[in-house]
Amino acid sequence: MPENVSFFAALAVGFFGGVHCVGMCGGIVGALTFGLPAETRERASRLFPYLLAYNLARITSYTVAGAIAGTVGLLGLSLVPMQQAQLVLLAIAGLFMVMMGLYVGGWWFGLTRIERFGSRLWRYIEPVGRRLMPVRSPGQAFGLGLVWGWLPCGLVYSVLIWALSAGGPLQGALLMLGFGLGTLPNLLAMGAFAGQLSAFVRRPWVRRVAGGMVVAFGVYQLMLAGARLAG
Template sequence: MYITAFVVGILGGVHCLGMCGGVVGALTFSLEPRVQRSWPRMMLFQLAYNFGRIGGYAIMGALFGLLGAQLGSLVTFLPVQQALQVLAGVFMISLGLYLGGWWFGVVQIERLGAKLWSRIQPLANKLTPIKRLDQAWLYGTVWGWLPCGLVYSMLIMALSAGSALQGGLVMLAFGLGTIPNLLLMGVFAFYFTKLTRMVLVRQLAGLSVIGLGLWQIYLAWAVQV
């Protein structure tokens, strides 16, 4: 489960471009000129943003894992866990279809989260302009709540994890998988943007995520058999 979440984080880089590319670019260019001219300093700020974001993911994962555990305590947990695992697989297949450019239903799900984000976004605005690493970390924590179909699919997996700890670890593994892509966007924005807009790259990533979704569904079915 953790490996799957990590791999989805890596493969979701082409989706991260659309959802977070603008945020990363804005954060990079809003830093003080002395920070932008220093690669070590800029990298520290990029890491602070991203580890704050991953912390936000882990909090969400723990909450969803706890919710899943509470649901499981009401009925026999195994069937509930299997159903949630199948649902996570379906979400991943939908995400893979979106990444490949074949179906865009995930966009509708992201719009549902926009209402929550509209309430959280003012917290991020209060932290700007960012001049210190602790500000960057707090901004990243808020940024982690940005509506994203990729995150939602992983939250369903966290829901099926069985506990708050395991749910948090699922989202932690996913967040760690997204770090290379978002760091590349922050440091080599132009070149990375060009790569992730290639149709073949998007389709290969989409097919890979679809394969992982089918694998999750198979695992749920195999337990039952």
């Protein structure tokens, strides 16, 4: 499987799906920074290290989860012949790329239903994050971000299921890393730039072009799987 195609597709999904991330996580960021001194919260230069720590830790959790998913997928596919396993990987990856592209383009939002499956796991993880609040230092923010990375989110969990088909732990980690890096600009943006970025991402034509590109990646993967099956 061409990892570079999957990586950039995941990057696009993370960036253009960032409107969902801002809507869901924006309030969480506000709650996490609530305990900081007023002069820190009101000055972007002082707040940035905290936001960066949160988000780097969040992406670290995504990457670890991707490695786990890639390992699980590899172990499962080791039970079938290698050629069949490769076809299954290509088909699943292509299918999820198509679904992700439909989500990014604003044509279908069924993937968000997946997040209810993570609510049970979150019940055990959330109390750990509560013990780290209120945040007083970037190091503490990093620890809280590691917990935040496991927050139930249909978009995140959908990419994680996609990572099952990545082909191994490294490929799964890279896929989730690409997705996490894609979400970073939307969640780090502040002030006037945040408004401009949000307005750009929300434009229907921008989302449709991006979604169409991801769908095209997925169709390519499905066609490749079909050609190998026919051969």
